[in-house]
Amino acid sequence: MQFSKSTDYALHALVHLGLSERSSNVGIKELSGTLGVSESYLSKIMSKLRQDGIVRAVPGVNGGYELARPAEQISFFDVVQVMEGRQQLFKCSNSRSQQHRLLDEEESAPESQRELDRKECLIEKVMYSAEQQMYQYLREQTIQSVLDEALKRRFSHEMNKK
Amino acid sequence: MQFSKSTDYALHALVHLGLSERSSNVGIKELSGTLGVSESYLSKIMSKLRQDGIVRAVPGVNGGYELARPAEQISFFDVVQVMEGRQQLFKCSNSRSQQHRLLDEEESAPESQRELDRKECLIEKVMYSAEQQMYQYLREQTIQSVLDEALKRRFSHEMNKK
DNA sequence: ATTATTATGGATACCAGATATCCATAATAA
């Protein structure tokens, strides 16, 4: 299990956009150059972010991308959801194992019961909760918090030089 | 990003073994039958679990598998680590993006600095912490806790019938 | 010791999804 590179690219691109809140728009050329990814591939990623309302895009001369909302309102969770998709990380694939049958009531209809079992798999439940632990943390982390940390470090760096 | 099916199979198999602490050994045939997975594939999974000291295996007539230690000492984390591998879920792949350069000191050697940057990527840091949130939860969840919950439910089920 | 049984591990095949590129088109600003 691995986060996709797309998520990596997306997060780095967003931080870059956050740093460039000057003359707004940042072109795909600048982005791909800085991140070291091809323009064509990064385009797809930026399009996805746009479709999800995380960035705005404007074509034409001096066009490019900018954050669609303040950096403190863009969480890591938002980005991960867009890039990785919204399915659960863990799906129980067998509805007939022993511990599932432990919960069986033989009087219930086989069809609906199997469906219920699926949702009630204790293992899936644990894994789902674990997933939520991670997501909860990611909800609290924003693009802005990375910017703050980066600027803080640069600052204390320069202080050390003097 | 998805947990692999192998992890699903492994967890279900372990719960099954936990339920069968009677005459010890459970053969691959019984396991694969109950889980609805082919013997050949499940074998690989069980071998992995054995190599990692989570189950014991004995060949020959009436051979099979059993838990190598009490179910309360086998955590979900243990299983996930074996099946999914031990690499980080998130790896920063670009060491030259803007926010990385923010941290650059130009006097440091380029080689070692890039290495340091990698480890110091703020985005990776956030993602790593998120991962740890999930793992911490999984460390607290054991095969035994699933067994307990399953037995508890069955009990209250039967009480309802009366 | 022999035999039947069971786990092990190497080789291999297959498929889906991630990664990546190319190009024609649409939209926009100068």
Place this chain on the structure above:
DNA sequence: TTATTATGGATATCTGGTATCCATAATAAT
């Protein structure tokens, strides 16, 4: 009108997960 930039469809490639087969080793029962 023109140059520029984003968009999206088609496609190619690669990697890892999923899965099976088979020869071999190990063990218990006889």
